[in-house]
Amino acid sequence: MSPGGGTRAIGVDVGGTKIAAGVVGPDGLIGELTRVPTPPGPGVDDAIVAVVEPLLATGDVVAVGLSVAGFVRADRRSLVFSPNIDGWLPGDLAGAVESRLDRPVVVENDANCAAWGEAVHGVGQGATTTVCLTVGTGLGGGLVIDGRLHRGFGGFAAEYGHMALVPDGLPCGCGGVGCWEQYVSGAALVRAYLAHQGAGPDAAVSGRAVTEAAENGDQSARAAFGTVGTALGRGMAVLGAALDPELYVIGGGVADAGALLLDPVREAYEAALTPRQLHRTPARVELAALGSAAGVIGAGDLARRHAEEGPARGR
Ligand SMILES: [Zn+2]
Structure with a gap:
């Protein structure tokens, strides 16, 4: 069978508040996503099994890919460390669900899954080098070079x-x-908003509320997007010096604000890009196209390629 051929896998996005799953084939997501709440504390493996089992009935499912926030071991079976999650995942995450699903299970970093999803089925199709930045609870990153996910x-x-x-x-x-990520995340957006308002840092505001306020013309909220967007754009110029990408893809909940975020990003990126004195074509900066499905699609596609090509050639 050709690499990435006709098989299907199930992608699972294991988030802090919900678990989403879907069947992924060569042309992307098949059917709708299924979602369940993430249980607090232990029991995440049970919830993953519960959301995946009904999808196995669709047939031809060769593997299951789990998208998880954190530093994933090179064997792609468990996490070394997760800065933004409080230890609720089993130590051997793949092993905890593999025997119960009777399919090989591959664990992937969530931002890598989102980057891969956008590269194969989203806004990154056809780009040579793509840097993907997911601005949400933290700042996730992914790198796709010449059609391969770069893992290091x-x-x-x-x-x-x-x-x-x-x-x-x-x-x-x-x-x-x-x-x-302390300067580019949902929490950073809220902090910038409160600072521009002159409010104390303990005021209870969500990132979503800041986005809505900015869309309604609130000047403090718009200034907060300027602060976060500038920090994002300057860092992208640092990445540009190292990687010279063709495309930056910006996703995650904070990117739902669209131009409110992207305008200051582009301005700061182009101002800081080195070497300034040369005629250099800046990379494209685009919003992610797949939304919250990117993690499921990327995890599923990586898992089915892993099953077909084996770990030695797995992307
Ligand atoms: Zn850090």
């Missing part, structure tokens, strides 16, 4: 959110200081 030596490539871009900056859940 230990499996931890493209963790751009933990590049220390601000000396002596804010502490991060990873143990570092001044990490990029």
Whole structure:
């Protein structure tokens, strides 16, 4: 069978509040997504099995891919560490569900899944080098070069959110200081909004509420998008110096604001891109096309390729 041929796999996006799953074939998502709430504490493996089992009946399912936030081991079976989740995943995540589903299970970093989904079935189709940035709870990253997901030596490539871009900056859940995601995330958006308002840092506001306020013309909310967008664009110029990508894909909940985020991103990116003195064509900066389905589609497609090509050639 040709690489990535006619088989299907199930992609599962294991999030902090909900678990979404769907069947993925060569042409992308087949049918609708199924969603269940993520149980608090133990029981996540039971919830994954419960959401996947009915989908197995669609037939020809060769593997299951799990998209999970955190640093995934190179063997793609479990997590080393998750800065934004409180230890509710089993140590051997793949093993915990594999025997019960009777299919090989592959664990992938959530931002890698989103990047791969956009590369094969979304806005990244045809691009040579794509940097994907997911702005949500944290700042996730993915890198696709010449049709392959770049994982790095230990499996931890493209963790751009933990590049220390601000000396002596804010502490991060990873143990570092001044990490990029402390300035580009839903929490950073709220913090910027409260600062522009002159409110205390303890005021209860959600990122979604800041987006709605900005869409309704609230000046503090619009300024907050300017602050976060500028931080995002400047960091993208740092990545540009290293990678010279053709395309940046911006996704995640904060990107639902569209031009409110992208306008300051493009402005800061082009102003900071090196070398400024040369006539250089800036990379395209586009919003993600697949929305919340990107993780499911990417996890499913990576799992079915893994099953067909084997781990040695798996993307
Ligand atoms: Zn960090």
